[in-house]
Amino acid sequence: MFTFDTTYSSLPSVFYKLQKPTPVRGATLAVVNEALAAELGLHLADWPQATQADMFAGNLLPEGATPFAQAYAGHQFGRFTMLGDGRAIMLGEHITPAGTRVDVHLKGAGRTPYSRNGDGRAALGPMLREYIISEAMHALGIPTTRSLAVVTTGEKVQRQTMLPGAVLTRIAASHIRVGTFEFAAMQNNAHALQSLVDYTIKRHFPACAEAQNPALALFSAVASAQATLLVHWMRVGFIHGVMNTDNMALSGETIDYGPCAFMDAYSNNTVFSSIDDGGRYAYGNQPFIAAWNLACFANALLPCFHPEHEEAVHMAEEALEAFHTTxxxxxxxxxxxxxxxxxxxxxxxxxxxxxxxxxxxHHADYTNTFRALGAEEFPAGAGHPASAGNSTGAVSGVSPLFASPEFAAWRTRWQARLAANPMGVPQAMQLMQQHNPVYIPRNHLVEAALRSAEEQGDYAPLHNLLGVLAAPYTWRPGLEKYEAGPKSHERVYQTFCGT
Structure with a gap:
């Protein structure tokens, strides 16, 4: 089923510990990503559902799997901690029919040598949240890890209350993080650090191997990928919620969907994470935190940049400045x-x-404002709210904005700027549609889908939501509730990590 060719275990053994998943009592499929399975070349129809459930729960190891837990460190809310996969186990690296190498990772698969005081398990709600958000991000065209399956375990996990347990199968380009390099730097082992540099270059940025300074080229490539990723996050109003250095993947993918959420009313200070009391990871702070994380990455790489510390620091500062510009x-x-x-x-x-x-x-809805701008400025046509009889002023969360004199003055300037475009109106409209989604994973809809699944075992709201989010840039009649922002009693003020 899987075609494993695992290379991470060729690194020095300090970077991982062999560890099998802990079996669960009653694995049952909750949701399976059949489209992703097809991309991976997995023929799920060849396997009974019970076998699939046991495999995705970790009860049954697929042929060729060499499970292990990864070691890494991380600055969590600015404080350095030695970490590692405390509740996740890597089955191995799978080679897709297209020749792409991906990690197959079980989240919630039991205790590992890095669990500390954790139970090694995951609750159903947070695993379904990661499934929904990661697949929505993929449809939005944003680099992300993917979710292949969620299974329930038939066991309870203790959080604020007793919750149904689950295991998520995550697919990623890799799980090499800034924190992995921080861990390497703390070993005071030049060979281990250089081995990780060489491995990361070979796996993700092979052109860097030909550079005069491969480690510096690696840093610049990672910084460029992070700049691109952060621009995407800001484009759609995504708030990661816990941008610790162990949650920054060097591949440039969004990773670890914990207390993440999408912004409704626009504000740079928007925070949803229940553990982010000071707003460190607020929407508007994300680019600065990305730069802070990259500085930690550069600090770990200093010995590889140059043997002279001051020269290495100078090179790192120049490379980091390039991130800000990019x-x-x-x-x-x-x-x-x-x-x-x-x-x-x-x-x-x-x-x-x-x-x-x-x-x-005016507390205007971020997503709906930009979609309504296009529908307001341009003639109604197929795929626009106005064509279905919705005036743009009625689009959820933008009416007060559009009625304001401040907006009227701004709109006059914008129309003058549009008139100076070298492209015509239809082309400008198309550009806007490519950048502005109609549908995002609205927090209140996500929470409703999770409650339905957790409390009633009803997955219909989840599947309906996933179906809408699969085509986020295409307006469709009859989906008004997925387009609308939350009513006052539906607003979600906090999201939770799940650990």
Whole structure:
């Protein structure tokens, strides 16, 4: 079924511990990603559902699997900690029909040598949340780990209350993190650190091997990938919620969907995570935290940059400054796309800033504002809310904004800027549609789907939500509740990590 060719275990043994999953009492399939399974070349129809459930729970090891738990460290809310896979076990690296190498990872598979005081298990709700959000991110065109399956275990886990247990099968380009390099640096073992550098280059950035300074080239490649990822997050209003260094994958994929959420009303200060009391990982702070994490990565790599410490620091500072420039340029280009603007002009950044300030003042819905702008400015046509009889002013969460004199003044400037576009109106509209989704995983809808599954065993709301999110840029009649922001009694103010 799987075609395993695991290479991570070729690294020095300090980076992992062999560990089999702990069997569960009653594995049952909750949800399976058949489309992803087909991409991976897995023929699920060849296996009875009970066999699938046992495999995805860790009860049955597929042929060729060499399970292990990874060691890593991490700055968690700015504080350094030695960590590791405390509740996750790698089955191995699978080679897809396209020749792509991916990790197959069981989350919630039992205790490992890195569990500390943890139970090694996961609850059903958080695993289903990761399934929903990661698949939505994939459909939005954002680099992400994927979710192959969730199984219930027939056992309870203790959190604030007793909750149904579950195991998630995660597919990732790799699980090499900034924290993996922090762990390597703490070993005071030059061979181990260099081995990890060489392995990461070979696996993700092979062109760096030909650079004059491969380690510095690796850092720059990782920084560029993170800049691209952060621009995507900001484009759709995604808030990761726990951007610790152990949750930054060097592959440039979004990883570890814990207390994550999507912003409804626009505000740079939006926080959902129940453990982020100080707003460290607020929406508007994410680019700065990414730079902070990259500084930790650079610090771990200093011995590989240059034998002289001061020169190594200078090289790291220059490379980190490039991240800030790349992100800033990418963010502005992205915002131009959201507004249908081409051929950059000097005042574009101010135009964007004024709109965002106006949106924040009027608590305008982030997603719906940008979609409504296109429908308001351009003639109604197929695939636009206006064509179904919805006036843009009625789109959830934007009416007060559109009625304000501040917006009217801004709109006049925007229309003048559109008129200066080298492209025509249809092309500008198309650009906006490519950058602005109609449907995101609204927090209140996600929570409702999770409650239905956890409390009633009813997965219909989850499957319905997944079906809508599979085509997030295509407006469809009859899906108004998925487009609308939450009513006052539906608002979600906190999301939880699940550990």
């Amino acid at each position: 992100y800033a340029q990418g963010w502005l280009a992205m915002m131009r796309g959201k507004l249908g603007l081409a051929a950059p002009q000097d005042d574009d950044e101010q135009l964007v800033a004024d709109l965002l300030a106006c949106m924040e003042q």
